[in-house]
Amino acid sequence: MAGRTVPLRVFLSCTSELAEPRGESFVEAAVRAINRAGHAPHHMQWFGASAGTPVEESERRVRECNLFVGLLGHRYGTEAPGRSGVSYTEAEFDAAVESDIPRLIFIRDGARADRVDERQVAFQAKASDGVFDRFGSLEQLEYRLFAALKKHEEEFDDAWVDRLVRIIRRDPVADAAEAVLSLPAERAALALADAAADDVAEVLDHLATAGNDTWAGTALAAMKHRRAEDILDALGPAPAIRLARRAAAAIAAIATAQAPLLGGPAGPLAHAGPSPRNTSGFVRPFSGGTVTWTPGGAYVLAADIAECFDRHGGAGGVLGFPISGPQAATESPFGTRGNFQEFEGNTNGTGIVYRSEHGAFASWGPVPDHHWDARGELGFPLDDLVVVHGTTKPGYYQRYEGGIVTHSDFAGTQVLRGNIADEHLSNGGGIVFAAGPEEPSPDSPQGTSGVRQRVEVAYGAYEEGFAVRLFERRPKVVRRTSLETMVTALPATVYASDECGTAVLNVQLNGQYGAAGGSGGPLGFPLGPSDSRARWPWVAQWFEGGVLSRNDVVVLGDVFALLRDDPMVVATLGEPRRAEQPIGAPGSGEAIQYFADGVVTVRDGVAEAWFRAQASRR
Structure with missing residues (x-):
């Protein structure tokens, strides 16, 4: 018989006295035992918010589990509201009894509390009418619970195997298929391995016809190789089941090798793709990440990279399937360390997910290529790449430690840095693209040094012709999602200096400014909106040495x-x-x-x- 490969869901119930002190509590000892046995612990303290009351949520979680473990100490515990004096622990125990869920009860030995609670005495008597043991120390509880779990799983499996074998042998194929499908594939494989090969082949063929080929492949992968081959011989060609079995076996091998990272399965094997590169394969989620499989190989995605992968649409999204495992990245100029993982990407270029102390963020298309060409000077990304719609062809921008990389069809890939990058961030993406490289601007007569850069700005992020913020009350940069934005982009030039801040001038205004000598002329550098000197009762652009009105009149x-x-x-x-x-x-x-x-x-x-x-x- 094949060994167990899917954990039982174990509900752990106890009073708060057994959860203290943190770091060396009886609850933590019990969790260690459950994990060592290869099962999944569930405990009330880990539940999030829910629509029902706390006791209703606990009872619902109990009914979803395969096994109830009760730790009973000396105190009765907190009474559940509306339950006539019944504690949370006893209410959870009663839910397990009502749902006919097997129960393992452990009662604490040793000195009792100062005053004996008769309710707890009665509860212990009721709960111990079955499988129970006693414990007095952390080590004793961990050892005895682990042994009880291993014994229980053998009995549990034997009972289910016997029942399913009988169903497969005597019931109609559709009914047998429904019965085995009610269990995780790895657990049902125990029964499928013991039934007649021809009977099992009929059941698996029925399942595959109904679209459950991944379940069938997973069950076959959980069996011994020779037994699975016998069933496949009875099945015939069955290409979908054979491919799913190949994927499930490869993923299971990786999950076993990397169990400390991945933990147990968090869902079944599923089809994935096709990717933008027309690749199809499979994925399986685990508690600590995701494993993908294509004919090109299987790859592990750590939890944060897996979350980023899902955020971008999984294998069918812009990243496609991974094509490498994690690789160490060069330490950034900002002292950040991390790694990266490569993906197929889409028709615009390859994909990559960078992982560092800042999080896991995706880049794709031409932007990763520029990052490589920059030889790491940009550091790690701080956000996902954002797609900019509203232009002839979609453009992109992405924030890195060392600046903001932008890409547009008309300007290619460029970088916003320093004060100009800060202006992009502070005005909600008002500066959308860099239209050229940053370059020094002539020193002003006032002695100021700075830079300038041709850019594309979002209409509405700046008042037409002047660097006055209107973004908050007249937004034209519309974020569709965290990964997309819609804009109407207009050409402009941005000037930045430490003394005067950052100012954006549209084409007309910049032309008049240039005719007046630019930053090297009498006007000097433009003052940013945050500069305290830039205050005027009529619309104008302030400079160090003068102003330029909306009628293009210079005051010097x-x-x-x-x-x-x-x-x-x-x-x-x-x-x-x-x-x-x-x-x-x-x-x-x-x-x-x-x-x-x-x-x-x-x-x-x-x-x-x-x-x-x-x-x-x-």
Whole structure:
């Protein structure tokens, strides 16, 4: 007879006194015994939120288990609300009795509590009417529970095997198939291995016809090789069952070899794919990860990589099937260590999942290729790759320790770094793509050094023409999911410096700025929206040495100095209408600039404001 390969679900019931102290409690000793026996412990303290009351949830979990283990100490325990004085532990025991679930009861020896609780005495008497033992120490409980579990599983298997063999032999094929399908395939294999090969072949053929070829293949893989071959000979070609058996056997071998990492099965073998590369195969989830299989081989996905794999649609998603095991990654320039695992990817390029202290994040298409070309200078990813829709062809961006990698059809793969990358993050992805590499911008007359970069920004993330944030109240960057976004992208140029912050200028504004000399001209670097100097009652882009209005009028020099230092003058004059013009004799330095509600004159280097009433009298 084949050995057991699927764990029993064991409900562990006890009062809180046996769960203390943490690190050396009787509950932990019992959990160790259950794990050593190869079974899956379930305990009330591990349950999450549920729709029912706590006692209803406990009873429901009891009914889902194959075995009840009760640890009874000296205290009766907390009474369950609405249960007429019955404790949680006794309510769980009663649920096991009502559901006819086998019970192993262990009663604690030693000194009792200061006052004997008659309810606990009565409960112990009721519970010990069956299989029970006593314990006085952690070691004693662990040893005795382990021995009881091994004895129970032999009896449990023998009873089920005898019953299923009789069903397979005498009942109609459809009824026999339904009976065996009610059990995990590995457990039913114990009975299938003992029944006549022709009878089993009929049952498995019926199951495969109904779409349960993975169950049939898993059951065959759990048997001894010679016995499985006999059944397959009786089956005939059965290519689907044979392929599923091959996958199940390979996955089982890996699960056994890597049991400390993977733990027990968390679900059945299932078909997977086809992938974007048209590969089909199988997957099986485990408590500590996932194993995939294709004709190219079987690979283990650790828990966090498996979660990332599922997040991206599994084998049928953009990553496809894994094509390597975990590989050590070079330590990043930021001191981070981790590993990576390669995947088929899709028609745009291969896929890869990086795993580090930041988490497990996926990259695919052209972005991983750029990461390799950068020789690790970008470090590990901090988020999954995001697909950007709304352009002629979808683009991508992904955040790394050393910057944000973007890819678009018109600009290829580029990187946003430093303050420019921070601007992308702080404005919800307002800077969508880099349209070219970052480059130094000429030093300003004020002595500021910085950089500039051509980019594509999301319409609505910035006011048209000016670096004023409107993203929160007029959003145009629509996140479909954590992995997709929809935008309308517009060309712009971003400037960044430590002194002035980060500012985004659209094509028109950047053209006027360039005509005025750019950062090396009198305007200097643009001021970012967070700069305390960038305050004006009318719409304008502030610079170190002046402002540029929405009508493309530049305010510089002495006129700018007057307005910058006197907000009341700015508010009264209104927006500029024309650029500064010379007046008086050539070379006198006298000038005038017109505003909506007045003018500013400059004589002998002194700027003076004249408001509409005063200007009309002049």
